[in-house]
Amino acid sequence: MIGESTRGPLAGALREWRTRRRVSQLELATRAGTTQRHVSFIESGRSTPGRSMIIRLAESLEVPIRERNELLLAAGFAPAYPRSSLDDPRLEAIRTALERILDGHLPYPAVVVDRHGDLVSANAAFHALIAGVAPHLLVPPVSVPRVLLHPQGLAPRIVNLEQWAWHIIDAVRAESVRNPDDRLRRLTADLAELAPARPRESPDHLGFAVPLRLRAPGPDDDRELTLITTLTHFGTATDVTVAELRLEAFLPADGETAGMLTELVGAAATAPSAAPRSPAAAPDRRPDR
Secondary structure (H helix, E strand, C coil): CCCHHHHHHHHHHHHHHHHHCCCCHHHHHHHHCCCHHHHHHHHHCCCCCCHHHHHHHHHHCCCCHHHHHHHHHHCCCCCCCCCCCCCCHHHHHHHHHHHHHHHHHCCCCEEEECCCCEEEEECHHHHHHCCCCCHHHHCCCCEHHHHHHCCCCCHHHECCHHHHHHHHHHHHHHHHHHCCCHHHHHHHHHHHHHCCCCCCCCCCCECECCCEEEECCCCCCCCEEEEEEEEEECCCCCCHHHHCCEEEEEEECCHHHHHHHHHHHHHHHHCCCCCCCCCCCCCCCCCCC
């Protein structure tokens, strides 16, 4: 029998996730295949849910699997989802798939990052794109948002820096609100200090749904690349590490940009000091919280 001290943390955590997702008890019960009365009893600590019910409730609330493990622990159950190191031999197939995906995006830049935006892997096009970035920004763990917005990173080359910087900051902040994390909150504050003032909205304001306008690398190259981004994640992963990986690809918004990217990758491949297609950056080993 699970005591009150164990039920308390689960009841509070479940209620907090439901409130964060703005889901009523009735809606949650419908999603999870139970009754509103049962959900109410669980949240008040009057009912002890089983392991499968906790997983169903968490899945219905789209709770990340890392936090699903915490809910299970709060109820006295063992974690259901393993958390492997990315260099674990059991994840070799995943690593191979990621490398093939990165290769498949060439000559367009693409990166794989973890939940904090730290670089896990990147293709040769991304290395070509960030040529000239200060070396200290590329010391693992490499924070991709900081590389983009730091004055010694890509920021001086971003033509629409005001809009793009706050596009990134708002995305990081939204993630930290949706899935609370201390490092994401600190990253949001750090990025805000690097960014210019938030631009005022004009009558034709469309939010920050605008392409990234980036000057080509090289002091004598005044051409401008126009890039749009896509985000992809593993929707069915049952390992915490894999579930938290995200692929971000930078795609050309026009034919001229496509040609420039092809040229940049070709030039980087023939350069004596060409960067490897995958950085030496390893997943962050520091505590998550």
